[in-house]
Amino acid sequence: SQQGEEDPQALSIQEGENATMNCSYKTSINNLQWYRQNSGRGLVHLILIRSNEREKHSGRLRVTLDTSKKSSSLLITASRAADTASYFCATDSTGANSKLTFGKGITLSVRP
Amino acid sequence: NAGVMQNPRHLVRRRGQEARLRCSPMKGHSHVYWYRQLPEEGLKFMVYLQKENIIDESGMPKERFSAEFPKEGPSILRIQQVVRGDSAAYFCASSPNEGLWETQYFGPGTRLLVL
Numbered sequence: 098s099q100q101g102e103e104d105p106q107a108l109s110i111q112e113g114e115n116a117t118m119n120c121s122y123k124t125s126i127n128n129l130q131w132y133r134q135n136s137g138r139g140l141v142h143l144i145l146i147r148s149n150e151r152e153k154h155s156g157r158l159r160v161t162l163d164t165s166k167k168s169s170s171l172l173i174t175a176s177r178a179a180d181t182a183s184y185f186c187a188t189d190s191t192g193a194n195s196k197l198t199f200g201k202g203i204t205l206s207v208r209p
Numbered sequence: 210n211a212g213v214m215q216n217p218r219h220l221v222r223r224r225g226q227e228a229r230l231r232c233s234p235m236k237g238h239s240h241v242y243w244y245r246q247l248p249e250e251g252l253k254f255m256v257y258l259q260k261e262n263i264i265d266e267s268g269m270p271k272e273r274f275s276a277e278f279p280k281e282g283p284s285i286l287r288i289q290q291v292v293r294g295d296s297a298a299y300f301c302a303s304s305p306n307e308g309l310w311e312t313q314y315f316g317p318g319t320r321l322l323v324l
Contacts, residue, residue: 128311140315199251
């Protein structure tokens with residue numbers, strides 16, 4: 098199965114609500130990154146959290162990392178219709194030559 | 210500073226033809242990665258290159274696929290004798306030489322359709 102597995106697979110919320118997406122992984126990591134992909138487009142880097150960090154903020158984004166549970170969460174506060182996209186977590190495993198391992202992604206729909 | 214450039218954005222090939230996908234990394238970046246994304250799937254690592262060197266090609270199929278990153282010019286992902294199963298979006302990413310080297314910046318992708 099995937100190194101990074103996100104859940105839920107799909108999430109639909111109302112504009113203004115918070116969206117929480119989770120990611121679990123299997124091996125030891127150097128860092129974990131979250132990316133956003135709009136339909137038919139490339140990936141946009143959102144945030145990177147290192148293995149020795151527990152929480153990080155960037156604007157309306159909050160990422161947590163629990164290495165003991167091998168899991169991470171991405172929280173988007175006060176969601177907007179423009180946040181509608183697929184979100185992927187990607188891990189950079191130790192000894193893996195910087196290659197990223199992606200999950201299948203979470204499809205977020207924010208209703209106006 | 211222009212982002213990662215990929216061309217073509219869309220490529221249609223018939224079975225048996227060759228596909229050449231190009232990637233120009235961001236200025237100052239010498240690390241290039243290629244990933245493939247099948248419909249409704251996440252990205253799968255294919256190959257990691259630095260200038261004139263293949264560092265890790267563990268995700269690349271052994272046959273028909275090759276990649277290069279010459280001293281001058283873009284990185285090229287080449288698929289010979291394409292088959293329908295090669296239809297996918299191919300993304301290139303680059304990272305800087307130092308500093309935030311772990312962060313990979315992605316191009317818009319090349320969508321390959323094999324008829």
